[in-house]
């Protein structure tokens with residue numbers, strides 16, 4: 001039976017709100033509408049209590065204490081607060097930060113803003129699987145280094161960085177480590193202490209919670225981390241992030257975090273099997289398909305595949321029954337190949353032929369099998385009209401042609 005089309009394979013872009021999450025949120029749009037800052041009546045107390053339950057739920061997902069969680073409007077804000085807040089607070093130590101060339105724009109752009117303000121920013125390279133070498137992190141640290149920001153998992157390829165090793169190096173050098181865990185949260189176990197991170201960003205809409213809400217973990221002990229606030233106002237969130245709290249959103253993030261913590265192992269096992277079924281199903285029927293990302297150190301739900309001799313955008317158009325994203329999707333209007341694939345040394349032709357398939361909790365075997373069929377057919381059709389593919393089949397390397 002054909003599943004209902006179009007099929008969604010873009011869970012790294014966003015996820016649907018889990019029904020259980022929605023149910024937890026609904027009362028806070030209606031009868032429990034109070035403002036948690038209203039300390040003088042029961043409406044406020046009820047909202048505040050719900051926000052504190054959520055803080056506990058999120059803290060548990062990452063092995064933190066509730067006091068270490070600050071609510072934000074999502075990972076972009078969390079990353080800005082972490083990076084700009086730490087640099088402003090500790091600027092007397094020096095003016096150097098270290099990050100990685102494959103980070104999301106929500107990290108690269110705050111770093112670029114700091115560079116404009118006179119900071120030195122080191123962008124570490126990655127290997128062909130997209131991983132940063134901890135030895136390179138160590139070598140890049142100077143006595144001026146205030147912060148290292150390395151993501152836990154890459155949004156385009158799913159590649160996981162050796163974060164615990166980087167955490168040990170950062171701790172030994174007395175440098176703060178921030179991680180953008182937006183894609184990792186809910187997909188792999190995260191324990192802030194064993195990872196050695198001082199700051200961690202996550203976002204509700206990537207783990208079956210609502211859009212527009214996230215949080216920043218800020219370590220409180222050994223040693224306590226302080227940040228310069230980036231939002232001035234009513235001193236909410238212990239003065240770190242002003243603004244009336246998004247109570248339904250926060251309750252949703254809390255519920256989503258609890259569910260993710262409970263179901264992470266089962267979800268991951270199921271998703272790895274589906275992801276590999278897709279990957280193997282496609283590659284067993286089509287030659288010249290390259291996996292972009294680490295073969296094993298990778299998110300359970302992500303397969304980024306390049307189909308040689310095929311234009312990614314043309315393939316996406318043909319695959320209109322599948323919601324996927326191309327190698328350049330993050331750059332919206334620009335057709336520039338993805339900066340992530342470029343940093344991994346993927347040639348432009350293959351980077352432009354990349355499609356990211358990201359699976360999620362609702363993905364089924366039937367959906368995967370339908371997708372395999374659709375992909376194989378679309379690629380065969382496009383290659384049939386590709387002069388480059390014809391040349392390659394005749395043994396001529398088209399990349400060497402003038």
Ligand SMILES: Cc1ncc(COP(=O)(O)O)c(C=O)c1O
Nearest residue numbers: 074075076104106155182183203
């Ligand atoms: C790795 C990573 N960081 C940050 C973000 C931005 O998150 P938000 O949409 O919550 O601002 C995303 C979302 O695309 C992401 O994948």
